[in-house]
Amino acid sequence: MTGAAPAAGPAPHGDPASPSAPAKGGRGLLRIPLLQKLVVTDVLINVVAYMVMRGASPQYVDEIMIASLLVTLLLNTGLVYWSLLPLRTLEMTAGRVAAGDLAARVSFSRLADRNVSRIGTTINSLLDQLLADQARVRYLTAQVIGAADAERARLARELHDSTAQSLSAVEMLLTATWNDTGPDAPKGVLRERIGVMREVVTDALREVRTMSHRVHPSALEHLPLETALEVLARRTLEQTGVHSEMEARVHAPLSPRVASVLYRVAQEAIGNALRHGRPETVSVRLEVDYTRARLTIHDDGGGFDVARAESARTGMGLFVMRERLVLVNGELGIESGIGRGTTVRAVAPNVMEKA
Structure with missing residues (x-):
């Protein structure tokens, strides 16, 4: 069996050209680390709250502070949830791979933490390489099995065309000699030995034919x-x-x-x-x-x-x-x-x- 080695697996999902890779450009601002998102969000909310309090009546200061805290809490909760959501995707992908689905890949969220997304990209690249290695292993396995079958076919032909034919000719000669040597002939010992040899050759011929059939x-x-x-x-x-x-x-x-x-x-x-x-x-x-x-x-x-x-x-x-x-x-x-x-x-x- 001949042929060129299989091509490498699909392009890693971490490649920028990959449709599932993290987006670049303006959307990259959404992929800054989670800690920076939280700091920037809290600073902006506090600045807005401070500016509102400066222009507002003192009697509304408490309400503005409470509203600021609630908004901060909601935004922080949302940011943490969406940034860490890929962790659930990683878990689900790992489960599918463990079940044998090597085509499973980690999907990306626009709000995902950049470090978490990098982990997903690395896992996707590893899975791509694993598929490529599996394809190469199967190709080599096919080559080995094909070579073994070809060798078996050659051995079977040699057994049938050479060894079996020779044993068959010897069997025919021994049978003819056996028939020409009557039971009353003076060479009774020779006849007995020829009979034993004929049985041995007959058994050997049967075994060779059986082996030839099993091999190929x-x-x-x-x-x-x-x-x-x-x-x-x-x-x-x-x-x-x-x-x-x-x-x-x-x-x-x-x-x-x-x-x-x-x-x-x-x-x-x-x-x-x-x-x-x-x-x-x-x-x-x-x-x-x-x-x-x-x-x-x-x-x-x-x-x-x-x-x-x-x-x-x-x-x-x-x-x-x-x-x-x-x-x-x-x-x-x-x-x-x-x-x-x-x-x-x-x-x-x-x-x-x-x-």
Whole structure:
């Protein structure tokens, strides 16, 4: 898989060109620090009150003082409220980011304190950089998975075209020699040894073919996904004595890329069930329409603690399944519990690639 690295994330929100950045020019006067706003406001009110008292009758001095105090209190309360209002926005933005919404950004108020607004601008810049880093990580993940798939395909071809062909030729020669050596021939020992060698070569050939299929299944190159999944379940499960159930509801053509990802998820999920769950039955269900594809794999095995497995990360199976689905904008869901079996659900949008 080749291609240029993804472009950097969106311009930081602290940039003057950004529509959500703090305004400049005349509106910048509204963004002076809160302490300065309070001092200027109190001075202006007191000056106005003093000038009013000088021209007013002495009997109204008390009323003017009370009115001045009330106005000062109201203005100070309003200034403090509007200046610190971005703190609530910061809290709400932090909550959305913690919930996974990395597109959340801190909005700005015209009366916000300049220092508080600077904090919001910094947070927005950090979130922009985080999105850019996430895009780069996903790009590198796609490169790694693509390179691994290409290497698996090359190895599978070599196993099939070279090793398997050689073992097949040896098997044919041994079979011919076995047939030419009758049971009454004087070389009974040779016949016995050839029989043992033929069994070994036959087993090795079967293992090579199975390994070639697991490393890079060629079924998807010639069969639709539902048939390939049925072959996978039959080959993998029935050899171990596990009963398999297959159900498919395909109402639209499936994107080859999505089909490959879902097949890999099924391969990993079935393999995990056999390695860890010891199930008696594994069911595979595929639903495809023009908008999405949904794959559900359920086994009645021993199950496991999903949260503990996710945090421990003792294996790469769950991580690789999730990353494969992320590459096609899909999602992976896992439900399991000790003694309750395991259900793996993979959902991906069915978007046909343009030729």
